[in-house]
Amino acid sequence: MVVLSGRIRATTARCGRCRQPSSRIHGRYQRRLRDVAVAGMALVLQVQVRRFRCDNTGCPAKTFVEQVEGVTTPHARLTAGPKVTLTQIGLALAGRAGSRLAVVIGSAAGRDTLLRLVKALPDPPQAPITVLGVDDFAFRRGRHYGTVLIDMASHRPVDMFDGRDGDSLAAWLRQHPEIEVICRDRAGGYGEGARLGAPNAVQVADRFHLWQNLGQAVEKTVNAYRSRLASPAPPPADDTMPAQLRQLPELKIVTRLREHHAAVHELASQGWNKSAIARKLGLHHATVRKYLNAATAAELTVVSEQRAPGRRLRRLPAPALERRRTQRHPTVPRNQTPGLSRRRARCPALPAPLSPRPRPRPGPGSETTISAPGDLMDHDPSRPPRSPRRDQAARCPQPRP
Numbered sequence: 030m031v032v033l034s035g036r037i038r039a040t041t042a043r044c045g046r047c048r049q050p051s052s053r054i055h056g057r058y059q060r061r062l063r064d065v066a067v068a069g070m071a072l073v074l075q076v077q078v079r080r081f082r083c084d085n086t087g088c089p090a091k092t093f094v095e096q097v098e099g100v101t102t103p104h105a106r107l108t109a110g111p112k113v114t115l116t117q118i119g120l121a122l123a124g125r126a127g128s129r130l131a132v133v134i135g136s137a138a139g140r141d142t143l144l145r146l147v148k149a150l151p152d153p154p155q156a157p158i159t160v161l162g163v164d165d166f167a168f169r170r171g172r173h174y175g176t177v178l179i180d181m182a183s184h185r186p187v188d189m190f191d192g193r194d195g196d197s198l199a200a201w202l203r204q205h206p207e208i209e210v211i212c213r214d215r216a217g218g219y220g221e222g223a224r225l226g227a228p229n230a231v232q233v234a235d236r237f238h239l240w241q242n243l244g245q246a247v248e249k250t251v252n253a254y255r256s257r258l259a260s261p262a263p264p265p266a267d268d269t270m271p272a273q274l275r276q277l278p279e280l281k282i283v284t285r286l287r288e289h290h291a292a293v294h295e296l297a298s299q300g301w302n303k304s305a306i307a308r309k310l311g312l313h314h315a316t317v318r319k320y321l322n323a324a325t326a327a328e329l330t331v332v333s334e335q336r337a338p339g340r341r342l343r344r345l346p347a348p349a350l351e352r353r354r355t356q357r358h359p360t361v362p363r364n365q366t367p368g369l370s371r372r373r374a375r376c377p378a379l380p381a382p383l384s385p386r387p388r389p390r391p392g393p394g395s396e397t398t399i400s401a402p403g404d405l406m407d408h409d410p411s412r413p414p415r416s417p418r419r420d421q422a423a424r425c426p427q428p429r430p
Contacts, residue, residue, distance in 0.1 A: 031070055036077040042095035044081075045103065047088040055080040055092050062101060065110040066135030074108065076101070111136045112146065119143035156180075158187060158205060162235065163213040163223070165193040171313070176219075181212055195222025202226025214238040252328045283330045290329060293320040 041050045057079050064072040078101075080094050100108050107115070115138050118127040124140030131138045162179035166189075176198065178187045190197050199222040202208060208227050212235045213219045223232050234242075289310065296306045303321070307314045323329050 030073060031067055032073045032075055034075045034077075037079070037095055037097065039095070042079070042081050042093070044083045044085065044088060044090060044093045045096070046090045046093070047083065047085045049083065049085045049088070051081045051084050051093075053082040053084065055082050060101070062106060062108050063111055063136070064108045065114070069135045071135050071137070074100075115143060116146045116150065119147040123147075156183075157207045158182070159207060160210045160212060161187070161205075161208050163198060163211060163219050165214075165216070171315070181210075194218050195220070195225065198222030199226030202230075215242060249328060253324065255327065286329045287326045289316075290320050290323065290326040293317055297321060 041052045043050050057077060060076045060078050062074045062076065064074050066072055076097070078094055080092050082092055083090050094103070096102065102109075105112075114134075115127075115131060115136060118130055121127070122130060124144050127143045128138060128140045131143070158180050160181040162181045164177055164179070165174050166177055167174050174193045175189055175191050176193050177189045178201070179185070180187050188201065190201070193216070195218040198219060202211075202223065203226050206227070208230050211223045211227060211230050211232050213223065213232060215234060215238060220232065223230060289312065292310055293306055293312075296309060301309070303314055303317045306312070307317045310317075320329070
């Protein structure tokens with residue numbers, strides 16, 4: 030680290046608030062400022078500064094510190110050079126990565142310092158907005174939504190507000206009459222708000238929502254004709270396969286979707302509105318709308334059936350599996366591994382499989398703990414039956430006198 034010491038030779042200094050010069054010195058102290066690194070080494074400026082008294086009685090500042098224009102600023106620990114460099118690093122790499130790069134170039138700074146420099150930057154100047162993008166976002170999915178406005182020329186957010194109704198959008202558009210084109214989704218609320226707030230603006234749909242709506246329309250059409258697209262399964266080529274596969278039970282979620290779909294359409298045919306149906310069945314109004322938009326329950330159940338994990342895997346019955354194993358490995362016993370049998374056939378020197386060890390028979394002591402006294406057996410036919418307590422006492426060592 031390189032340290033340069035110096036002092037200010039001027040006899041007067043101007044107050045930072047009232048800009049009135051003063052020559053009355055109140056005190057002195059040392060300031061240490063980091064400057065641009067020299068040959069990869071940190072450079073520190075150690076400057077002796079003076080504190081002056083302000084002669085203006087109407088100024089709220091009683092004392093002030095002299096500043097060197099272009100070098101020092103109040104309460105700063107960096108000169109203008111490294112401050113600009115670290116700000117650009119923070120904009121490009123943010124906190125952690127920017128902090129590692131700052132150490133390499135000789136201007137070590139923490140991640141909090143870089144983020145603080147970025148936050149201190151003034152907002153860019155606002156240019157007139159001619160093309161405005163409108164879309165919604167979720168504070169909490171399914172519960173709370175808001176609206177975000179994007180400048181489509183710079184792709185930067187302009188404003189955001191709570192709710193996604195047309196009244197808030199219309200009020201914002203009335204304050205910005207320079208809007209010429211409004212790029213939005215196909216929601217009716219935004220369309221009504223754009224018509225009321227900017228009647229002369231052209232309303233268009235963006236590319237994302239066009240592709241999304243096209244995909245939804247194709248999916249709805251395919252689901253409606255899904256039963257016609259399904260081809261019959263070919264007959265089994267192997268006669269060992271079972272003639273019929275056991276039909277899998279219907280998922281609980283599919284059954285529930287069918288029941289809700291039927292109940293919603295039945296209430297709608299009786300003249301109930303969406304809110305009344307939602308209160309009657311305990312469903313969200315968006316769910317009720319989804320059921321009403323679906324002509325058949327198959328449009329709703331196909332997605333649940335496709336997403337069900339492991340439902341398309343069908344296991345053969347045990348007899349069919351046994352017949353298949355016998356055909357593939359006819360010489361291998363049932364309780365033996367096929368791979369080990371083939372390796373032993375290629376290499377006869379392999380040791381034979383070990384036979385399972387005989388299970389030891391429990392002794393008299395264990396029978397005492399798990400059997401009733403009347404069911405105990407005498408292990409020695411030549412000996413008269415003895416009490417289990419006497420056998421245990423005979424095996425236990427006698428205490429010394």
